[in-house]
Amino acid sequence: xxRTFRFVIFSAPSRLCVRIAxxxxxxxxxxxxxxxxxxxxxxxxxxxxxxERKCFQCHSSKxxxxxxxxxxxxxxxxxxxxxxxxxxxVGDVENSFLLRAIRYQVDDYQMPPSGRLPDEDxxxxxxxxxxxxENSKRPAGR
Numbered sequence: 001x002x003r004t005f006r007f008v009i010f011s012a013p014s015r016l017c018v019r020i021a022x023x024x025x026x027x028x029x030x031x032x033x034x035x036x037x038x039x040x041x042x043x044x045x046x047x048x049x050x051x052e053r054k055c056f057q058c059h060s061s062k063x064x065x066x067x068x069x070x071x072x073x074x075x076x077x078x079x080x081x082x083x084x085x086x087x088x089x090v091g092d093v094e095n096s097f098l099l100r101a102i103r104y105q106v107d108d109y110q111m112p113p114s115g116r117l118p119d120e121d122x123x124x125x126x127x128x129x130x131x132x133x134e135n136s137k138r139p140a141g142r
Contacts, residue, residue: 038131038134039128039131039132039134042124042127042131043075043128046124046128048073050117050124050125051072054117054121055072055112056072056073058112059071059072060072061073068082068083068084069082069083070082070083070084070087072087072098078098081097085097088129090129090132090133091129091130091133091134092129092133093129093130096129097109098111098125099122099125099126102116102122102125103122104116
């Protein structure tokens with residue numbers, strides 16, 4: 001018995017629909033991963049480049065002198081923190097030390113010391129901290 005296979009060639013709109021359906025399926029099957037990916041992507045694409053421009057001179061492995069024993073290069077080092085404890089409390093935009101410092105709410109720790117970040121940059125870091133918290137708020141297995 002000979003089998004015949006037919007290859008279906010999808011048009012561009014059909015391929016887009018298939019991609020969207022796959023993405024929705026991923027979110028339905030594992031919404032935690034979708035939110036984790038959102039926070040990871042936000043860090044990689046926006047937050048880390050901001051830190052590179054404004055903070056790495058003092059808060060990275062490349063710094064001549066590491067200030068406060070705080071590295072802002074990865075989520076792991078940010079959560080580990082420095083002399084003042086964790087730089088970020090996942091999901092907590094009010095009590096995360098890093099956010100309080102970049103908002104100039106801590107007298108001795110106004111970061112960066114060269115001048116306040118634009119409100120858009122502060123809002124970006126806030127959005128990232130919230131996105132980190134979204135994953136931790138979801139029950140396991142959902």
